[in-house]
Amino acid sequence: MIDLQKLIRPNIREFISFDYTPKEKQERGTTHIMLDANENPYNKPYNRYPSENQTTLKEELAKLKGVKSKEIFLNNGSTEAIDMCYRIFCQPKIDNVVSIDPTCELYKRYAILNEVEYRPVRLNEDFQLKASELLKACDKQTKLIWLCSPNTPSGNILDVEEVEKVLNEFTGIVVIDEAYADFSHSRNFRERVSEFPNMIVLNTFSKAWANAAIRLGAVYAQEAIINIFNAVKAPYNISQLTQVQGLEALKHRYDIEDWNKILLLERKRMINAFSTLACCKKVYPSNANFFLAQMKDAQKVYNYLCEKSIKVKNCSNLSLCNNCLRITIGSKAENAEILGILRYYKPTI
Missing domain, CATH: 3.40.640.10 (Type I PLP-dependent aspartate aminotransferase-like (Major domain))
Known part of the structure; x- marks a missing residue:
C-alpha cells in the first residue's frame, strides 16, 4: 500500500x-x-x-x-x-x-x-x-x-x-x-x-x-x-x-470503431509502402496512429514535404531517432498523396 x-x-x-x-x-x-x-x-x-x-x-x-x-x-x-x-x-x-x-x-x-x-x-x-x-x-x-x-x-x-x-x-x-x-x-x-x-x-x-x-x-x-x-x-x-x-x-462509438478499423488498415498499407521508398532506410512497427521511419536524410525529405505543403514530424533531435520522421496516418487520399510525392522524390546534392 x-x-x-x-x-x-x-x-x-x-x-x-x-x-x-x-x-x-x-x-x-x-x-x-x-x-x-x-x-x-x-x-x-x-x-x-x-x-x-x-x-x-x-x-x-x-x-x-x-x-x-x-x-x-x-x-x-x-x-x-x-x-x-x-x-x-x-x-x-x-x-x-x-x-x-x-x-x-x-x-x-x-x-x-x-x-x-x-x-x-x-x-x-x-x-x-x-x-x-x-x-x-x-x-x-x-x-x-x-x-x-x-x-x-x-x-x-x-x-x-x-x-x-x-x-x-x-x-x-x-x-x-x-x-x-x-x-x-x-x-x-x-x-x-x-x-x-x-x-x-x-x-x-x-x-x-x-x-x-x-x-x-x-x-x-x-x-x-x-x-x-x-x-x-x-x-x-x-x-x-x-x-x-x-x-x-x-x-457514436460504433462510427469511431469503424474509423479506427480503416486507420489500422491504412497504417499497415503505409508502413509497407514506406518500406519500399528509395529515400527510406527502415520503418519501425507501430501500435499507434502513426509510425516512425528512418530516412536516408530526414531533414531534406522534411523540407521537400514542407514545400509540397505536407507537414510531418522531424524527430532527428530525439534520442535513438537520428534521421527519423514520424508520420501520422491520414485519410486514404492524404496517405496516397504523400506516397505519390515521395515516390518521385530525388534528393538534391
Missing part, C-alpha cells in the same frame, strides 16, 4: 483532507432558482456554469471503459492532467521525476515549468525499457515515473512485465500515458486500475475519438487519487460545450 499523504506536496496536504468528498460541488441542475453564483438569468442555456462534476459524462464513459465513475477525472486535454501531476506530487526545486527517453516531450516541458528535475532514462535500440534502469535513476525525492504506451515517437507498446515491475517496486506514483492505446489490440493498464494503488492512467478524446478540438482528456486511477485531483482542479474545468460533444462522441 502507498501512503498518499507522504507523496503529495505539503501545501496540497494542508489544502485538502483525505476523506475529501465534493459536497460543496453538488450539481445545481435540480435547483429551482439559482441565485448563488452571480450568473446572468438570460441567454439560456449558456448563462449557467457547466456541471462541476461532469456526472453524466463520467457515468457514460465508465460504462464504455469498464471502470467506476469514481475512478475517472476529466480534464482539459492530457496537458492539464500532466501539469496537475506535477502540482499535486512534486515540490519545486526539491523533488524529481524519472521518464523513459525518447517519449512525449510534454513531460519534460511541464517539469521545467514546475521547476522539477527531469531524469530521462534511455530506452534500448528497440525502444523498450528496463525496469531496473528506471528504478536505479530514482531516489527518495523521486515522486513520479512517466511511461507512455504505445510510446511516441516510436509507436511501440512497452513490455508489460517490465512496466509491472516498475509499478510493484516503485514507492511513488507511476503515470502511464495511454493516449494511443485504442489503436492497439493489447490489454491496457486502464483496465487494471484496481490492481495498482500507485498508478495513474492518462487517456484522451483527441486521438482515436477524433475530437482534438474539444480538449477533453481523462485520468483513471483509484478513488483516493481521483479525490485529490477533484479537490485541486479549477472550478468548472470542463465547459458545457465540451461535455455535450463528449457525450455525443460516446453515442
Whole structure:
C-alpha cells in the first residue's frame, strides 16, 4: 500500500483532507432558482456554469471503459492532467521525476515549468525499457515515473512485465500515458486500475475519438487519487460545450470503431509502402496512429514535404531517432498523396 499523504506536496496536504468528498460541488441542475453564483438569468442555456462534476459524462464513459465513475477525472486535454501531476506530487526545486527517453516531450516541458528535475532514462535500440534502469535513476525525492504506451515517437507498446515491475517496486506514483492505446489490440493498464494503488492512467478524446478540438482528456486511477485531483482542479474545468460533444462522441462509438478499423488498415498499407521508398532506410512497427521511419536524410525529405505543403514530424533531435520522421496516418487520399510525392522524390546534392 502507498501512503498518499507522504507523496503529495505539503501545501496540497494542508489544502485538502483525505476523506475529501465534493459536497460543496453538488450539481445545481435540480435547483429551482439559482441565485448563488452571480450568473446572468438570460441567454439560456449558456448563462449557467457547466456541471462541476461532469456526472453524466463520467457515468457514460465508465460504462464504455469498464471502470467506476469514481475512478475517472476529466480534464482539459492530457496537458492539464500532466501539469496537475506535477502540482499535486512534486515540490519545486526539491523533488524529481524519472521518464523513459525518447517519449512525449510534454513531460519534460511541464517539469521545467514546475521547476522539477527531469531524469530521462534511455530506452534500448528497440525502444523498450528496463525496469531496473528506471528504478536505479530514482531516489527518495523521486515522486513520479512517466511511461507512455504505445510510446511516441516510436509507436511501440512497452513490455508489460517490465512496466509491472516498475509499478510493484516503485514507492511513488507511476503515470502511464495511454493516449494511443485504442489503436492497439493489447490489454491496457486502464483496465487494471484496481490492481495498482500507485498508478495513474492518462487517456484522451483527441486521438482515436477524433475530437482534438474539444480538449477533453481523462485520468483513471483509484478513488483516493481521483479525490485529490477533484479537490485541486479549477472550478468548472470542463465547459458545457465540451461535455455535450463528449457525450455525443460516446453515442457514436460504433462510427469511431469503424474509423479506427480503416486507420489500422491504412497504417499497415503505409508502413509497407514506406518500406519500399528509395529515400527510406527502415520503418519501425507501430501500435499507434502513426509510425516512425528512418530516412536516408530526414531533414531534406522534411523540407521537400514542407514545400509540397505536407507537414510531418522531424524527430532527428530525439534520442535513438537520428534521421527519423514520424508520420501520422491520414485519410486514404492524404496517405496516397504523400506516397505519390515521395515516390518521385530525388534528393538534391
